[in-house]
Amino acid sequence: MGALYMGNKPVLKVDSKVSIVMDQMLRLLHNCGLPLEDVDFINSDGKTMNKLLLEANPRMTLFTGSSRVAEKLAVDLKGRVKLEDAGFDWKILGPDVLQEDYIAWVCDQDAYACSGQKCSAQSLLFMHENWSKTSLLSKLKDLADRRKLADLTVGPVLTVTTDSMLEHINKLLEIPGSKLLFGGQPLEDHSIPPIYGAMKPTAVYVPLEEIMKAKNFELVTREIFGPFQIVTDYKSSQLSVVLDALERMHNHLTAAVVSNDPLFLQEVIGQSVNGTAYAGLRARTTGAPQNHWFGPAGDARGAGIGTPEAIKLVWSCHREIIYDFGPVPKNWEVPPST
Amino acid sequence: MGALYMGNKPVLKVDSKVSIVMDQMLRLLHNCGLPLEDVDFINSDGKTMNKLLLEANPRMTLFTGSSRVAEKLAVDLKGRVKLEDAGFDWKILGPDVLQEDYIAWVCDQDAYACSGQKCSAQSLLFMHENWSKTSLLSKLKDLADRRKLADLTVGPVLTVTTDSMLEHINKLLEIPGSKLLFGGQPLEDHSIPPIYGAMKPTAVYVPLEEIMKAKNFELVTREIFGPFQIVTDYKSSQLSVVLDALERMHNHLTAAVVSNDPLFLQEVIGQSVNGTAYAGLRARTTGAPQNHWFGPAGDARGAGIGTPEAIKLVWSCHREIIYDFGPVPKNWEVPPST
Amino acid sequence: MGALYMGNKPVLKVDSKVSIVMDQMLRLLHNCGLPLEDVDFINSDGKTMNKLLLEANPRMTLFTGSSRVAEKLAVDLKGRVKLEDAGFDWKILGPDVLQEDYIAWVCDQDAYACSGQKCSAQSLLFMHENWSKTSLLSKLKDLADRRKLADLTVGPVLTVTTDSMLEHINKLLEIPGSKLLFGGQPLEDHSIPPIYGAMKPTAVYVPLEEIMKAKNFELVTREIFGPFQIVTDYKSSQLSVVLDALERMHNHLTAAVVSNDPLFLQEVIGQSVNGTAYAGLRARTTGAPQNHWFGPAGDARGAGIGTPEAIKLVWSCHREIIYDFGPVPKNWEVPPST
Amino acid sequence: MGALYMGNKPVLKVDSKVSIVMDQMLRLLHNCGLPLEDVDFINSDGKTMNKLLLEANPRMTLFTGSSRVAEKLAVDLKGRVKLEDAGFDWKILGPDVLQEDYIAWVCDQDAYACSGQKCSAQSLLFMHENWSKTSLLSKLKDLADRRKLADLTVGPVLTVTTDSMLEHINKLLEIPGSKLLFGGQPLEDHSIPPIYGAMKPTAVYVPLEEIMKAKNFELVTREIFGPFQIVTDYKSSQLSVVLDALERMHNHLTAAVVSNDPLFLQEVIGQSVNGTAYAGLRARTTGAPQNHWFGPAGDARGAGIGTPEAIKLVWSCHREIIYDFGPVPKNWEVPPST
Incomplete structure (x- = not known):
């Protein structure tokens, strides 16, 4: 959803064990008005998906899964990835x-x-x-x-x-x-x-x-x-x-x-x-009540999920437009070159 | 400087043609109070630097230079890079x-x-x-x-x-x-x-x-x-x-x-x-008067230079601490498992 | 609603010509779960309301209406007001x-x-x-x-x-x-x-x-x-x-x-x-499509309506908590008085 | 200084016991380049100042001093004040x-x-x-x-x-x-x-x-x-x-x-x-090391001093410009009145 909010056209792939769930989710979204062409959904094994990524060369890939595949993707996609990899949480x-x-x-x-x-x-x-x-x-x-x-x-x-x-x-x-x-x-x-x-x-x-x-x-x-x-x-x-x-x-x-x-x-x-x-005394590792940033830290490729800030980090990027309409000062003259 | 502000210990390498300038800059900083151990400065060719990066495995590398080297670094460092590569500006x-x-x-x-x-x-x-x-x-x-x-x-x-x-x-x-x-x-x-x-x-x-x-x-x-x-x-x-x-x-x-x-x-x-x-009428491609974000867009690896936002993007990362001190409600009882 | 979001207990008064509408609105809110004691609603003439305000001395009064009454209220309430007064819009x-x-x-x-x-x-x-x-x-x-x-x-x-x-x-x-x-x-x-x-x-x-x-x-x-x-x-x-x-x-x-x-x-x-x-070419004075700040400017008492920023300005105030848990440095000693 | 940063032309009055200090401060500022006409400085008793305020009708008055005078000013100036009044701090x-x-x-x-x-x-x-x-x-x-x-x-x-x-x-x-x-x-x-x-x-x-x-x-x-x-x-x-x-x-x-x-x-x-x-253990009521917001809370007229947020609250106000350049859609036709 974050990718969509930011104006991207995402290709979605989920683990085949849960793809039936995502299939229904997408149908629900279509029913709620999501244009059919806004998201592509692919069901494939990882090998085929990897080939697709290499050929399509997407601007960004968000990967959630094992560290091993994450590292391979980082190389294959030359760093155009954000990773939310394995969690061994203490x-x-x-x-x-x-x-x-x-x-x-x-x-x-x-x-x-x-x-x-x-x-x-x-x-x-x-x-x-x-x-x-x-x-x-x-x-x-x-x-x-x-x-x-x-x-x-x-x-x-x-x-x-x-x-x-x-x-x-x-x-x-x-x-x-x-x-x-x-x-x-x-x-x-x-x-x-x-x-x-x-x-x-x-x-x-x-x-x-x-x-x-x-x-x-x-x-x-x-x-x-x-x-x-x-x-x-x-x-x-x-x-x-x-x-x-x-x-x-x-x-x-x-x-x-x-x-x-x-x-x-x-x-x-x-x-x-x-x-x-x-x-704090009520600290937990999972299931916190509010929807806060969720992602790893300490790695430049770390993804975040769920919050506006996370969505902007992964699915958008900074762009700066500087407007300078003038006016040019009335008595302006061409200065010397530099 | 941005890397330092964010609490990193940077290793600095510049093109050998201009390293004499950076050498003086560092000495000036030391004179102004920068602790000697806060920045490492290396003078080497690109090959040696590449070897150093591979072995040191830094958390982040900011590269300014040609697109060719940028792409190689992105692979070598498995995506832990930010790039401010060539500019063909229109x-x-x-x-x-x-x-x-x-x-x-x-x-x-x-x-x-x-x-x-x-x-x-x-x-x-x-x-x-x-x-x-x-x-x-x-x-x-x-x-x-x-x-x-x-x-x-x-x-x-x-x-x-x-x-x-x-x-x-x-x-x-x-x-x-x-x-x-x-x-x-x-x-x-x-x-x-x-x-x-x-x-x-x-x-x-x-x-x-x-x-x-x-x-x-x-x-x-x-x-x-x-x-x-x-x-x-x-x-x-x-x-x-x-x-x-x-x-x-x-x-x-x-x-x-x-x-x-x-x-x-x-x-x-x-x-x-x-x-x-x-x-706007006074638009330029270079030398704008104020110190604004400076970097490419449209690439997940794009670096920014100069502004607080750019420095945070490249040299820091999001981390979220959720405090929950309690109190636990007075009549709290163990709920069923889920 | 803004007053409620910020945790206040508001007293609501509307012009008697439209109070029947607000009455229904409140009943709707109650139906949706608003606790009965969260908002007080009063139907009265202005004179009675003025008396109520003087006696209750509320922390803030948001007044929408004529400039004449606005100026009177500013004095009566010793400045504890925000005003969204008459509009002669060009x-x-x-x-x-x-x-x-x-x-x-x-x-x-x-x-x-x-x-x-x-x-x-x-x-x-x-x-x-x-x-x-x-x-x-x-x-x-x-x-x-x-x-x-x-x-x-x-x-x-x-x-x-x-x-x-x-x-x-x-x-x-x-x-x-x-x-x-x-x-x-x-x-x-x-x-x-x-x-x-x-x-x-x-x-x-x-x-x-x-x-x-x-x-x-x-x-x-x-x-x-x-x-x-x-x-x-x-x-x-x-x-x-x-x-x-x-x-x-x-x-x-x-x-x-x-x-x-x-x-x-x-x-x-x-x-x-x-x-x-x-x-801009499509500029209007009223009925803009998005929900933006709405209020006068150039007067310290100017209220805003509708946006998070406006709600915070009118219905909340800045408070700063500085946490300093320590630790006290290990070899700390009592310094001289100043 | 905050008033100046926000583009106002302030009139400054301080207690006559310390006006000699402020006099020197202003001369220092003038020496550093402050244009002479940017700040007016008045030395007077409170009564004269009150008269000046009533006649000049300034857009905002920041008052630091006793609660008694603060309340009077709030009425005299019809609420166009911010107050940083007496402190009985616990x-x-x-x-x-x-x-x-x-x-x-x-x-x-x-x-x-x-x-x-x-x-x-x-x-x-x-x-x-x-x-x-x-x-x-x-x-x-x-x-x-x-x-x-x-x-x-x-x-x-x-x-x-x-x-x-x-x-x-x-x-x-x-x-x-x-x-x-x-x-x-x-x-x-x-x-x-x-x-x-x-x-x-x-x-x-x-x-x-x-x-x-x-x-x-x-x-x-x-x-x-x-x-x-x-x-x-x-x-x-x-x-x-x-x-x-x-x-x-x-x-x-x-x-x-x-x-x-x-x-x-x-x-x-x-x-x-x-x-x-x-x-926290090191909490103090005064002299905190960093320059943070300083002001009372719980009163709509409460001023703040020192931080960018405080300066904006007291010396500026919100104004919203909505740009809508178009274009008007190509096949746009006049819709019915409402």
Whole structure:
């Protein structure tokens, strides 16, 4: 829609798994008066789309998807892209322990609502040790246990199979000190085809020192687009280690700093770069109530979605018209050349 | 300076022909208090710089220079670039003939000041036939004839040799109907080394129909970074041809539409995309009095220079912090999962 | 509505002639969910309302109505008012004669649509002598003649009686050189009660020199909230007299400068202060298509209506919160007093 | 200066006690190039100035001074004023006790720097009971004791005599429960003429319940433009009483809420209206480092000083020019009247 508002003629391609939804959306728009020729809609595999882009050479391509394809497109299109790529989103619980029930509920929703299939889902939870002493983890477990297939509070995972999630979990559990907090098992009594995933909401604890080891970091920070999160804890003296971890990740989409201590917030926000960062006791990584800018930061190619500013950034560009009608001063004479 | 204002640590590289100037500029800044470690300055050839960029992987590279290198950099740096590339800048004189002396003087300055060595120099002049009937061309000739080496109103051309300019002129004069309006000869009695260019201010007329032919278009719109311009004319009925010519060019830096007729201005500005366009009787392509945005348009990678908005576009990015301190409502209870 | 958006609790009073309309509007709002206690609505005469204002001492009063009451309120409320007072709105036709039919139609609508009962209605038309030579006036007459009671293109005048309009016209016709251009007669065959006005669309010509005379100026610039306008003409050399006339009026609501000559527009706009001024060939005094700021200018108490900026100006105020959470530098020590 | 930037021709009047300073300032401006005719400067008593204002009928008057004169001017000038009137500025210390030395020093500076002669000086300090238990008050006393005439950290009071300050203090001390915290005596060994004041930095404690009594409130909240403040304390359960006190005051210039608890800040800021409010542990009432908006809030006539927004509010007004050059559509025909 943003592309249209700015006067472009967009070509739209969505993942084939959801193209039936977009098809209906477009028909709805046509019904509401959108001229048929204003948007082109293509259903194809990525290879064909890539060929189309290379030949059509569009002025701008907005890509939402995996980092791997994003990097390839940036080269193929010589930088005429904006990217809203993968999200491995973290949440930090600060030293001030307050409103335990509320925060447990937000964590559960951030990690497992829509079965974790949001690019803003909470993937890694850093708890201050003050929180480790509370019943937060057991509350998280209780909330995860409430979720069931019957009311679709868990459901099929579109892009990761059960087996690959299990394999990922097993690899994580080989890290010394790591342990399964809850979940870790396939859903039972379902008819979800095996090309989709079907997992119980899962959390795996990994010690902070192990996360930071070069051999583990990439594994721990791999995005699983399903009901899965990593949990770890830290002492006040380890905050700089946590900040290092944030710096080493490269998908800076959303983040949450759960604390009402302004100095703690300043320190974490001032040393991280996620594009949409929520701060304060009620911070979440996903599903914020108002429609604000949504996109990564720290990358010149970062796209934004949803707000007027984001739409202008991606779908328009600055152009400056300077009007100078005169008049020429009455006694003007030709000055010397320069 | 913009990169610094936004809190970056820039690495600066300039063309080796002018690096001595930048060296002095930096020393001046250091004298004024710039910390030594805030800017790195490198003197190297382009190849070495390219290697450095690939290895350092900077978050953003602002490139000012030729389109060829710009396209290579966009690929090498996977789109983390902003470009302010070549300028082949046009001026259109509209149907309303007014203030002949003033407009002749602006044309002379736009094309030949600094010996035409500005990326905003006027390279192609479209005259409405009403102007062809005036003495504008003879006035342009008189103004060009005033320029002389003695007072540096003409001078050495840093990046194009005399021979390549002469060769370019000769190729243009082979186009049917084209003719030399003035200039076309090397400067005399000078000590400019042959690695630089030394030409009299030159204008070549090429008929509009010939410009539009596929075999001529690229030749006519080649940027000569020296005291050189193409001149052509058009009838009212040919305005759409002129607009087609603008659309076919691909370096959309500056432009001028010289007219005080709002409807004419609307039509030309509404159908062209140059980044910095001057409109009105006193329109120029270069040297505008105030410090406004300066950069190309119509390309997602287009850089801007000089204004706060341009600096933010190139050297910063949007980041959104949403504060939500609470309070959690007094009687809040855990809602169902979703 | 603006007062509500900004979080105020407004008390609403409208003229008793239209209070039945506002009553229904409020009921509609209540039906749409407006809490009953959010707006108070009072039906009273002005005297009672004045008493209420003095006792309630509201933080802000927005007054739309006559200048006389406006000045009284400004004193009574010690300046806590914003005023959108009477409009005696002018239109100037510039020297460039173009699109005669179109401009005649806009003039007719501006002066006589809604029987001239809009505070933005055209009350005084300055024609450049180039327009006097055209058939504009006869076209205006034809357009006025189309209007009839049957289709309500003329109708009752709520605040001025037929007799007072006739008396005003007669006084104007006593000015030397003035003449009735068209209209000037009561409507016929109607059942409009005599407390309302019922006049044919009327235009009276008064020579510019006569308008400027001290004894005539106030009479000529009296606002008649009905289907009535003054017409005059001017030579190019008299533009400064026209500008003087604009300066002498004191209700600077809307205005129109009908010309596509940027230099003429600059001169008139630069020397007048009306709050909402339309410029260009299609300029009108009323009924502009988009919802823009609407209000007088040049008076610190001037209100605006309709736009976010206007709403903030009238119904909110600037307040600045400076957050300084610290931290206090580690080695901070108490400095000397100052 | 703001009035000048916006293109007005201001008439400047300052208190005769400081007119010699402004005289020199103007001469400096003239030396720097200010045209002599751009500003008029008048030295007169208030009565003469009032007469001048009534006769000249300026478009805007910015008044800085007492509330009494402000109200008179608002009536005399029929609301064409902006007021930056008296400041009786409060500071609230919240429940979180931190950085005692720092906060004591800020309180001392806010109340007694320039001998308290700033319209933003701290006049009333509300301490949370957690602070009463600390050594804050004794630190305030120590800091006040450091101040001496020799280094001008106390000095003459221009507008209040020693006797009237002593009388004010004595009246306050008659309130049950009130006591002198420190100061309360005239300066010694000085040559300050008796038309000025000469007092030691003084603080008087008054219990919160007594402040709120109708018979005391006006006395306690009387602004003393000198080195004087009221101190009181409150329990968490009494915050609403404190907020009531803020609401009852009518000069809402500056304020400070000293706390790093976001929920406490929200509550106090959300229920008060001071124009320039500082929040956070380092909050002050005066002398903030950056040049921000400075002015009262909650009054439609409130002026602002110092920022571009303030200058535009006071010295300019909104004016909207809508350009509509056309073109008129090709097949346009006169539509029916409306």
